[in-house]
Amino acid sequence: MKNNLTIYNTLSRKKEKFEPINPPFVGMYVCGPTVYGDAHLGHARPAITFDLLFRYLKYLGYKVRYVRNITDVGHLVNDADEGEDKIAKKAKLEQVEPMEIVQKYANSYHRNMAQLNTLSPSIEPHASGHIIEQAEMVKQILKNGYAYEVNGSVYFDIEKYNKKYNYGKLSGRKLEDLTANTRELAGQSEKKNPFDFALWKKAEPEHIMRWPSEWSDGFPGWHLECSVMSTKYLGEKFDIHGGGLDLQFPHHECEIAQSKAATGEDAVKYWMHNNLITIEGQKMSKSLGNFITLDEMFSGENDLLEQAYSPMVVRFFILQAHYRSTLDFSNKALQASEKGLQRLFKGMETLDKIKPSKESSINFKDIKDKSFNALNDDLNTPILIAHLFDGIKIINQLYSGDETINDTDLTDLKNFYKLIVFDILGLKNENKGQKTDNKFEEVVNLLLNIRLEAKKNKDFETSDKIRDELNKLGIVVKDKKDGFEWEIQ
RNA sequence: GGUCGCGUGGCCGAGUGGCUUAGGCAACGGUCUGCAAAACCGUGUACAGCGGUUCGAAUCCGCUCGCGACCUCCA
The missing domain is CATH 3.40.50.620 (HUPs)
Structure with a gap:
């Protein structure tokens, strides 16, 4: 071994x-x-x-x-x-x-x-x-x-x-x-x-x-x-x-x-x-009474919390610091982790949409090697994650067509990300598989299709109204080149 | 008081002698858009202070200041 x-x-x-x-x-x-x-x-x-x-x-x-x-x-x-x-x-x-x-x-x-x-x-x-x-x-x-x-x-x-x-x-x-x-x-x-x-x-x-x-x-x-x-x-x-x-x-x-x-x-x-997690520079502990329970983190029900943070955000937050360093809790830091994690998963979704070319114009070996070196160096996950983000940049270039990748390399790249992100870092994409009710989905799609038509007819008053009203209900509409995406916040 | 550790750009957080612009978030600029949002691309600022070692220090040494951990249950 x-x-x-x-x-x-x-x-x-x-x-x-x-x-x-x-x-x-x-x-x-x-x-x-x-x-x-x-x-x-x-x-x-x-x-x-x-x-x-x-x-x-x-x-x-x-x-x-x-x-x-x-x-x-x-x-x-x-x-x-x-x-x-x-x-x-x-x-x-x-x-x-x-x-x-x-x-x-x-x-x-x-x-x-x-x-x-x-x-x-x-x-x-x-x-x-x-x-x-x-x-x-x-x-x-x-x-x-x-x-x-x-x-x-x-x-x-x-x-x-x-x-x-x-x-x-x-x-x-x-x-x-x-x-x-x-x-x-x-x-x-x-x-x-x-x-x-x-x-x-x-x-x-x-x-x-x-x-x-x-x-x-x-x-x-x-x-x-x-x-x-x-x-x-x-x-x-x-x-x-x-x-x-x-x-x-x-x-x-x-x-x-x-x-x-x-x-x-x-x-x-x-x-x-x-090392320990600190809050305002002080150790978070039972005896000091300055702790936030995990249930509170996930629900947001604590005066110290500006919002709820999902379990994967908490996990990613912890992995973004080296385990032997103190890690200071703050809403800002957690929110940064939340955005970062979204970027990582978004990149992986983009990876799945890439079409292979005949030739590869990029070489991923360097990032792979560096990633494993980081892991081998006393589990240096912050460095590992930094390399993953470097890779995301390349993935976006592949998707936009500025770089190309062949079939073998593409499979290899996908496997690498899955291995590191899911199997080793133990992260999972919480949004995926969060099935909403089918009827509900159909209704939202119906509304958005009406909006699409309104847009075609340059009836922006109607289209904006649909967008804004859905927004008020917590449904965020994202326009795409030909169509739309939406998600529940 | 004893022992140990830390102080990095607006925030989080790596790095520990000479190129790492680490990375993320935020900010700013751009692409896209009817407008937005989202997404993507690009850009800047740093190593607590003082002194020393060195050709060269954020990185080593000394001092000062500030903060923390353990010495009591704690993850």
Whole structure:
């Protein structure tokens, strides 16, 4: 299996050639959502970034197993309500079962991800379905001496771990700095060191999500599920682990420590982190409350939104920035993406109308090569898209007859655009296949044919009236050389 | 406070030593049109500031200013 793909590895802080541990198989684990609220724009970014990678790796011929978890056990909210997890909290608020919350938001997450045209992961494990496995890993870490039990809770012993291994290598932190900077949180006296983290936490009486274990009735620590489920489904060593940049520390750092402490192996070869979406320069996040849910994006129902943005516009917007850069949300930027996406699809429609000639006056190889080079360069989709637009210019020249293309090249060109735009970038033309009612279409066509006649008779008063009135109803009329086109806005 | 990152033309957003006019949107001009719209073609403006290294820096180094991320749940 040959490829020229390089990806940026957070571990080395460099772009590295992508070489799977066990080709042609590739194991990829991505941190999924905690299902306690509607998915927002921020959730779309890793989903789309790693969907792109999933699609591209498959195109390259790899057999990819893509695992993305659903966190439904809940994490500690903070020390003020220690012992209460965020899912249980929401459940009490709404007077429903915790698993009902999980089901509800998992469903809406899946719906949103389908709207964004992301492929389903190969496996989507729930943390709650892997309590036994998590307890097993706790035992293993205890047995290896990197954890200690206090009052029914089990904590990871970072100081001890750091004597043999390197805690902080992913995020570039040093234990001394952590010691100096970790806040002294109340109720943490159980821990040897404030930076130790829970592997198993004893549940307080009011805590409704709990499972029996040899230490206590409780629940697993919040870093554990990813170590456990990635190991279970991808093995002790696997290729790619992805997630949002905000998970780098402490979540992924702790994952590394847990896996190493349990198995003695470095589980992950390539760590990948997508950057965050900002709004007015600030991170969009649940905790800051400045987020826009995906449902709101698609419906326009949020005060920050001037209009609705379709799922493909959101996807294209995200792909127009490199995944390791922050991306600032604004209506202007989204509107620019909307127009750009229209131009891209319009170009592809034009491509279908081109008639082949005997000879080709153009050479598309350059654009093709550059496109794949961009993709291979750590998934540089903004560059890739720029090349696609360069190609659109050529397509228009072919259509106008300023350039020519032969049959073979034309087929090749069409296949290239379909491959990149539909299969790899995962975009789809939403206007296509949006069938309106046949009778309705006939009626509009009838009106426009009357208008055409009026125009022929130079009765512009009537023709303009029909155009303007249709416009008021949201039907945009576009005159063509011999006839018309129309669309519903 | 500690660690890390960023600051590109009206906006978004690539590029990281010498030609990339990156690209998109907007703006302006044109073609088309009865007029429009749409579409297409064409055009301009940039690298936060100061200093240094270099034949040459948006790109490397230093300082200053501004912004952000992580250190607490987060995609």
